[in-house]
Amino acid sequence: MAKLKLTNSVLFGHSMGAPVALSAALNGAPVSGLVLFSPAVKIQQVPFMKQFMNTFLTVPWVGRRAVRKSMEKAVEGDRIYHMIKRNFHDLNRIPLEETIDGYTRPLRVHDWDSGLQQYYLNFDGFNLLEDPRIKRLNIPVLIISGEHDRVLHTNDMDALSKALPNSKFHVLPDCGHIPQEEKPLETYSLIEEWLESLPVPRFGS
Numbered sequence: 001m002a003k004l005k006l007t008n009s010v011l012f013g014h015s016m017g018a019p020v021a022l023s024a025a026l027n028g029a030p031v032s033g034l035v036l037f038s039p040a041v042k043i044q045q046v047p048f049m050k051q052f053m054n055t056f057l058t059v060p061w062v063g064r065r066a067v068r069k070s071m072e073k074a075v076e077g078d079r080i081y082h083m084i085k086r087n088f089h090d091l092n093r094i095p096l097e098e099t100i101d102g103y104t105r106p107l108r109v110h111d112w113d114s115g116l117q118q119y120y121l122n123f124d125g126f127n128l129l130e131d132p133r134i135k136r137l138n139i140p141v142l143i144i145s146g147e148h149d150r151v152l153h154t155n156d157m158d159a160l161s162k163a164l165p166n167s168k169f170h171v172l173p174d175c176g177h178i179p180q181e182e183k184p185l186e187t188y189s190l191i192e193e194w195l196e197s198l199p200v201p202r203f204g205s
Contacts (some may be wrong), residue, residue, distance in 0.1 A: 001024070001029050001030055001031075002030075006030060007030045008030070008032045009029075009030060009031050009032065010031070010032060010033040010034065010035060010195070010198075011024060011025065011029075011031055011033075011034050011035070012034075012035045012036075012037070013034070013035075013036050013037070013039065014036075014037040014038060014039075014178070014180065015037070015038055015039065015040050015151070015152065015177065016040045016043075018036040018037065018038075018039030018040060019039065019040055019126060019128060021034050021036065022034065022036070022039075022128065022134075022137075025137060025139060026131070026133045026134075026137060031139060032139060032140075032198065033139055033140045033141065033142070033194075033195075033198055034139065034140075034141045034142070035141075035142045035144070035191060035194070036141065036142070036143045036144070037144050037145070037178070037179055037180050037187075038144070038145045038146065038149055038151070038152055038157065038177050038178065038179065039128075039143060039145075039152075039157055039160060040152055041127070041128050041129060041152070041153075041156035041157060041159065041160045042125075042126065042127035042128060042129065042156060043125050043126055044125050044127075045123065045124055045125030050124065050125075053120060053121075054121060057117055057120055057121055058121070063117055064113050064114060064117050065113075067113050067116050067117045067120065068113040071107060071113070071116065072107065075103065075104050075107065080100055080103060080104065081100075083103065084096070084099055084100065084103065086150050086151060086176075086177075087150075087151060087176055087177045087178055088176045088177070088178060088181075088182050089146060089147075089148040089174055089175050089176035089182060090174065090176075090182065093182050093183075094181060094182065099181075128160055128163075129156075129159055129160065129163055134160070134163050134164060135163055135164075135165065136165075137164060137165065137166075138165050138166055139166065140166050140167075140168075140194070140197075140198055141161075141164050141166060141167040141168070142167075142168050142170075142190065142191065142194045143157055143160065143161050143167060143168070143169045143170070144169075144170050144172065144179050144180075144187055144190055144191075145157050145169075145170075145171050145172070145179065146171070146172050146175030146176045146177060146178070146179050146182065146183070147171050147172060147173045147174065147175055148174070148175060148176050149175075149176055149177045150176065150177065151176075151177040152177065154171060157169065168194065170190050172186055172187070
């Protein structure tokens with residue numbers, strides 16, 4: 001952000017991307033607000049499994065291949081359909097073929113398996129509610145989730161909202177884990193109303 005000379009920025013993050021946006025704000029990025037869709041609040045990493053994964057994934061010619069095969073298997077046949085069904089409450093609201101293509105496109109990027117391998121090796125789990133800086137983060141935060149999120153717990157999102165000093169939390173009815181795609185108009189309306197309330201310059205003003 002500093003390189004791009006960005007100021008008064010509002011960062012958006014979805015699911016596991018929400019802690020990334022929060023981390024940027026907590027670590028001094030020039031952020032004036034956050035919009036978090038169905039944020040991942042806490043992900044537990046079992047120490048034994050972490051040690052096993054680190055040992056297994058660093059074996060030459062084995063770890064990277066295992067990552068590749070496991071992900072390719074995860075999107076085979078009906079598995080990709082069930083993965084998408086878990087993320088959305090009503091599949092009739094989304095373009096299914098386009099969504100399937102979006103889920104599988106990263107697997108066609110050069111060296112994607114190496115990147116995922118490094119992610120697994122470096123991920124240690126987290127719990128945002130245990131970070132004392134959360135209660136001191138005074139910038140406005142908007143949290144939007146779906147009533148029927150089957151991926152993450154809305155109770156954790158509510159707890160995060162209550163821990164943040166300047167937060168608004170909205171739960172959209174008849175909606176799953178990805179409100180910005182399943183309920184785009186309602187999500188846009190909430191964001192627009194929230195942005196209008198921020199004490200920062202608006203484009204075109």
